[in-house]
Amino acid sequence: MQGYVRQDGKLGIRNTVQVVFLVECAHHVAKRIAESFTADVQYFGFPGCYPSDYGHRLVRNLCTHANVGAVLLVSLGCENFDRNRLHQEIRQSGRPCETLVIQETGGTAPSIAEGCRRVREMLATIAATPRRAMTFGDLIIGTVCGGSDGTSGITGNPAVGRAFDRLLADNAICMFEESGELIGCEPHMMARAADESVRRDIDAAMSKARDYYSTMGLGSFSNGNAVGGLTTLEEKSLGAYAKSGDGKISGVIRPTEIPTKPGLYLMDVVPDGEPRFGYPNICDTSEIVELIATGCHIVLFTTGRGSVIGSVIAPVIKVCNNPQTYARLSDDMDINAGRIISEGATLDDVADDILRAIENTASGMPTKAEKLGHVEFVLTYKDFDYGKACCR
Missing domain, CATH: 3.40.50 (Rossmann fold)
Structure with a gap:
């Protein structure tokens, strides 16, 4: 087993680019971008306009998962998901990350074209990800x-x-x-x-x-x-x-x-x-x-x-x-x-x-x-008290 070595120290078994919509209104654009590529590019997202702390943590952890090499965030522009905070957290993990704002890019077609261009650049970047043996x-x-x-x-x-x-x-x-x-x-x-x-x-x-x-x-x-x-x-x-x-x-x-x-x-x-x-x-x-x-x-x-x-x-x-x-x-x-x-x-x-x-x-x-191309995802609203002790 040969793992992909991430800058944050994680070892992954896949090396994907994730196209992540931050509100349901950006779902279609993210989907069209991802489906323009092979299985190395996937998409998921948070559908609501008001993410909870749980929702933000969930998306952040998925974007910085060991199997993820780079991330393109797709924002409509007026949702309440804190895209700047998420962008920074992903970049701090050492992963390439770009943010695409549909309202600023000119709508559906220009956003898909620009998103595809950025994903192509990300795929070229992560192709050089180092590998090492895993157990x-x-x-x-x-x-x-x-x-x-x-x-x-x-x-x-x-x-x-x-x-x-x-x-x-x-x-x-x-x-x-x-x-x-x-x-x-x-x-x-x-x-x-x-x-x-x-x-x-x-x-x-x-x-x-x-x-x-x-x-x-x-x-x-x-x-x-x-x-x-x-x-x-x-x-x-x-x-x-x-x-x-x-x-x-x-x-x-x-x-x-x-x-x-x-x-x-x-x-x-x-x-x-x-x-x-x-x-x-x-x-x-x-x-x-x-x-x-x-x-x-x-x-x-x-x-x-x-x-x-x-x-x-x-x-x-x-x-x-x-x-x-x-x-x-x-x-x-x-x-x-x-x-x-x-x-x-x-x-x-x-x-x-x-x-x-x-x-x-x-x-x-x-x-x-x-x-078979299955890439299902469901992200839900929940609330947890993450201040309590865990993982003893």
């Missing part, structure tokens, strides 16, 4: 599940857990999330806490998730889960929990808080404060983006029913839990964990497949989602 200990790996079914808790999810255990032994940083889907698993997680302070943090995060879901009427059990053979919320929660493996939990983090020490971390994705409208129901895509904004080089996405999403910035490796689903959607799936059922493979066999896929992906091999 698993240099990686941050996240996991999320979507479209779970009756096979998820006995194939792909525990296989990801086995892979996590082995990554942690190599000093990697691993993170799992979906606190709302882990309700009921609190005693198991607290028993694995590295110390008493982490135990309290897990308890507090899960208590917040229970309150939020109860007050807002949110749920993590879909019709598709039931059709796929899951019978209870407890069964689904335990299946989701299996992705975390057996290692000690080193801390609880919130989106955009990047751990600095190797270990296993629970990401608390439920907003702080009193439950209130504005936090959407579970969305796999937004949670993938939050994992990436928290430093993940790669995201392991497990699915039983099947999912075809990918993401901007960090590759998504899809682990298919069900052999029948894999047969139907093999062009979208990277790993057939369902062979535990159909072929008698072991969890360790599939963990080997997962680690091999991570190594290949980190070495530059595109995932199925990357080959």
Whole structure:
């Protein structure tokens, strides 16, 4: 594995230019600029006119992610996103950054033309980015599940857990999330806490998730889960929990808080404060983006029913839990964990497949989602008290 060496010390496994719109009004221009190039140029953005602190942190972390070599910011001109502050933060990370203001450039067509010119210059600049060898200990790996079914808790999810255990032994940083889907698993997680302070943090995060879901009427059990053979919320929660493996939990983090020490971390994705409208129901895509904004080089996405999403910035490796689903959607799936059922493979066999896929992906091999051109992103409004202690 050969990483791209950034001036801020990060090591990336991709070398992309990101075209970032700072309000929905600039979405079309950013999209047209990015789609004028190859997969080395992607686009994402913040749709609202009034970003929260969380929103700014999320966009900043995505723009300065290890897999990002340069950034073109696309502003309409009158939105409230602080483009000058963001521009400065990106430049301070050592990345080339340019800002394009549509209202000053002359509208749609001139802005697209000027944006394409600047991106061409950025691609030429980052082509000279130095490389150096990487190990698993240099990686941050996240996991999320979507479209779970009756096979998820006995194939792909525990296989990801086995892979996590082995990554942690190599000093990697691993993170799992979906606190709302882990309700009921609190005693198991607290028993694995590295110390008493982490135990309290897990308890507090899960208590917040229970309150939020109860007050807002949110749920993590879909019709598709039931059709796929899951019978209870407890069964689904335990299946989701299996992705975390057996290692000690080193801390609880919130989106955009990047751990600095190797270990296993629970990401608390439920907003702080009193439950209130504005936090959407579970969305796999937004949670993938939050994992990436928290430093993940790669995201392991497990699915039983099947999912075809990918993401901007960090590759998504899809682990298919069900052999029948894999047969139907093999062009979208990277790993057939369902062979535990159909072929008698072991969890360790599939963990080997997962680690091999991570190594290949980190070495530059595109995932199925990357080959198909998937660059999904969803950025949401949330609020977190980042003044509280974390990442103990």
